Amino acid sequence: MWFNKYSYLSGASSPSRCTPKAYVTWLLKSKLVKTVMILYIIFSMFFTPIRLVAYLFATEVLEPPEPSVNFMLNAIPRTYETNSISPLSEMKPSIRFSKMHTYLPHSLTDNIYPYYFRADFEPDNNDVTVAAYITPNRLDDLVRLADIWQGPISATLHLPLRPKKHDDEYIKDILDTIKHLYEKNQNISMYVDIHLIMGPYSTTNTTLQPVQTNIHMNTARFFARTEFIFFLDSDTWPIPGLRSRILKHNDLLLNNDALILPTFIFANNDAKNNYEFPKKKLHVKKLVQSRLLGLKNKGWELNNGPTCLKKWMKSNELYKVENYESHYTPNFVIRKTGRIPWCSERFENNKAACLFQIYLSGSELWVAPKEFLMIHQYNSDSHLSRYEESKWQRAFNSRMYSTFVRETCLQYARRFSAIGKWKSPIADHVKQECERILGGWGVSFNDGYI
Ligand SMILES: *[C@@H]1O[C@H](CO)[C@@H](O)[C@H](O)[C@H]1NC(C)=O
Numbered sequence: 001m002w003f004n005k006y007s008y009l010s011g012a013s014s015p016s017r018c019t020p021k022a023y024v025t026w027l028l029k030s031k032l033v034k035t036v037m038i039l040y041i042i043f044s045m046f047f048t049p050i051r052l053v054a055y056l057f058a059t060e061v062l063e064p065p066e067p068s069v070n071f072m073l074n075a076i077p078r079t080y081e082t083n084s085i086s087p088l089s090e091m092k093p094s095i096r097f098s099k100m101h102t103y104l105p106h107s108l109t110d111n112i113y114p115y116y117f118r119a120d121f122e123p124d125n126n127d128v129t130v131a132a133y134i135t136p137n138r139l140d141d142l143v144r145l146a147d148i149w150q151g152p153i154s155a156t157l158h159l160p161l162r163p164k165k166h167d168d169e170y171i172k173d174i175l176d177t178i179k180h181l182y183e184k185n186q187n188i189s190m191y192v193d194i195h196l197i198m199g200p201y202s203t204t205n206t207t208l209q210p211v212q213t214n215i216h217m218n219t220a221r222f223f224a225r226t227e228f229i230f231f232l233d234s235d236t237w238p239i240p241g242l243r244s245r246i247l248k249h250n251d252l253l254l255n256n257d258a259l260i261l262p263t264f265i266f267a268n269n270d271a272k273n274n275y276e277f278p279k280k281k282l283h284v285k286k287l288v289q290s291r292l293l294g295l296k297n298k299g300w301e302l303n304n305g306p307t308c309l310k311k312w313m314k315s316n317e318l319y320k321v322e323n324y325e326s327h328y329t330p331n332f333v334i335r336k337t338g339r340i341p342w343c344s345e346r347f348e349n350n351k352a353a354c355l356f357q358i359y360l361s362g363s364e365l366w367v368a369p370k371e372f373l374m375i376h377q378y379n380s381d382s383h384l385s386r387y388e389e390s391k392w393q394r395a396f397n398s399r400m401y402s403t404f405v406r407e408t409c410l411q412y413a414r415r416f417s418a419i420g421k422w423k424s425p426i427a428d429h430v431k432q433e434c435e436r437i438l439g440g441w442g443v444s445f446n447d448g449y450i
């Protein structure tokens, strides 16, 4: 018999007569089977009570069912007649707009005319739009920008409509001038969208000429027709071909990071001088070394500031801004959508506030290694170049900004902790900035606190 060979496995002697009954009896007596059964019983004795306790005391977590594809594709049926009952459907665009821009006076939200002049060129979504603020007495600057940029420009024009004189000759003249410009200049008609805002710039002094504010920049961004937005200061000029070079960095922009463009100024900047701008980094380096040109960071002395001239001169690769400071106001490119926040409209013109929020939201700031911009005022006597805040205005703004910085810190800290991202790298900038800022409050700001 074949199993006779293996009889050493069993303690019982093998059945002498091989009937099925005898075989089973033999099997039950075998040592191996006994051991297996004992092990099984011991295992069950431990396993069963554990399962029983888990069953009796655990509250079962039900996973929400995955929505089926059909559900996602079909609109959720409403239980009411949309057109007659929902206040949302009756909301006028101007009311929606005022909800989105809560700090904007109603006199302005009611008087926004997007694409009052519309460019012929339909840009690719994957292009960069310059967000610009234009004034009637600097249309030549707009022409200059369109000539160099050769790509989409989303411009806001603010005309101070006087409440009682709707058929203001002044406004009619300006709009006629611009219309004429669109007819005769191809670069303008091709690339520039103008969004018109009418309304008093100041409620106390209706003769004041409007200057650029965060509201204007948000409007230009909102109506831009591409995914990337370039926040370019007035009197600052791109180098020819910059647009396609920015697009090479679209990976980092899509990743919700910001691209910083270093900005240079002639040491002896004078509107009367007709400087020839450097076209390549090599030229810039030579001019900087001979002290004819300097890196400009608003609020810092020439060649100082977070953009870091030393690094830029050496670098051939993108590098991160390391000494970020909440007053840093460079020219930068960002995504239009994604998770990039809008500029806070509580301020008038405060680009630093825009970048501060972007930085806290987790975006990295990368400095372009080869690209750069040039500052030069062609219209030094325009009201924009001469604009200076009064002393009380400056004091007011600086107080408001320091409050904003603290508030924004807490807001982002709370947001990241609420969505469970406090420990992820996205919250690093909040930790870094807020520790410094809230340190002054005597609050320690570490993981335990949150
Ligand atoms: C448009 O811009 C290009 C490039 O700068 C320039 O060569 C051309 O003369 C401009 N066209 C007009 C009509 O100004």
Ligand SMILES: *[C@@H]1O[C@H](CO)[C@@H](O)[C@H](O)[C@H]1NC(C)=O
Pocket: 204, 205, 206, 207, 208, 209
């Ligand atoms: C309004 O602003 C203009 C221009 O700055 C100024 O000349 C004028 O004095 C101001 N009027 C009042 C009432 O403040």
